[in-house]
Amino acid sequence: MSTSILLLSLLFLFTSFFSIDGTQLIVANNCKEQIWPAILGNSGHGTLSNGGFSLSPGQxxxxxxxxxxxxxxxxxxxxxxxxxxxxxxxxxSGDCSGQLECRGLGGLPPTTVVEMTLGTPGNPTHYYDVSLVDGFNLPVSVVPVGGSAGCGVAACKGDVNACCPEELAVRRGGRVVACKSACLGMGGDRFCCTGRFGTAATCGATAYSKVFKGVCPRAYSYAFDEASGLKSCRANRYVITFCPPN
Known part of the structure; x- marks a missing residue:
């Protein structure tokens, strides 16, 4: 058993002794490099951990x-x-005005985004997804722990950067560090699902979104990709892992 998996297992055992009023989000870095997760609460919701922190490999x-x-x-x-x-x-990639703690600021796309709505006063169901609508920078997965029946895994485990079309690639020092979506890279109603393409019936997959979908079949590849992108559950904990194992 690897050190990171052992630590995560011990963390589950430790947290299982405590009941919480909300939901635990266990954020893990399985990448080979240091990363800096960032968080933004939606309108009317607070931003956790001041919006950003650092995670070393295995932490x-x-x-x-x-x-x-x-x-x-x-x-x-x-x-x-x-x-x-x-x-x-x-x-x-993912910068928020050069700050470690984003404090209500969004990240500069392209970024792979985890989206979560942990119930509402009228509906206790949790909804979550991994979105590539603005593009990709890092693989990530969302796995419910001890959830209700039918809970699914939302994930983009593959490396879209490795097959990113050149016109969408973001390079730093000659290396592709992120891949723009077609909407972000080229704009237009067809790619952004706006205007006359602003409904699920009129906006479908494109050659570009199919590249994303081929690498990450359990993630949103464009705005109306709900059939395989959106997951629902009711769990007390979710493990969000950057660079998850395949």
């Missing part, structure tokens, strides 16, 4: 999301922050 942390919390999470890579949390230069 994980537990966030306590309040009841009915709704928001998003993404990973940043290639950052350099000083002791005060200010960056000397923007992160290579």
């Amino acid at each position: 994980q942390t537990v966030l306590e999301a309040p009841q009915f919390w709704s928001g998003r999470m993404w990973g940043r890579q290639g950052c350099c922050f000083d002791a005060s949390g200010r960056g000397s230069s923007p992160c290579q």
Whole structure:
């Protein structure tokens, strides 16, 4: 058993002794490099952990999301922050104005985004997905722990950067660090599912979104890709793993 898996198992045992009013989000870094997860609460919802923190390879942390919390999470890579949390230069991907703690700021796309709505006052069901609608930078998965029947895994475990079309590639130092979606890279109603293409009936998959879908079949590849992208569950814990094993 690897050190990271052993630590995560011990973390489950530790947290299982405590009941919480909301939901635990266990965020793990299985990448070979340091990453900086970032979080943004949706309108009317608080931002957890001040919006950002650092995770070394093999490290994980537990966030306590309040009841009915709704928001998003993404990973940043290639950052350099000083002791005060200010960056000397923007992160290579996912940057939020050069700050370690994003504090209500969104990330600069393209980023792979985890989206979660942990129930509402009228509906206790949790909804979550991994979205590539704005593009891709890091693989990530969302796995419910001890959830209700029918819970699914939302994930983009493959490396879209490895097959990113050149016109959508974001390069830093000659290396592809992120891949734009067609909407982000080229715009237009057809790729962005807007205007006359603003419904599920009129906006379907494109050659570009099919590249994303081929690598990550359990993630949203375009705006109306709900059939395989959106998951539902009711669990007390979710493990969000960056660079999950295949």
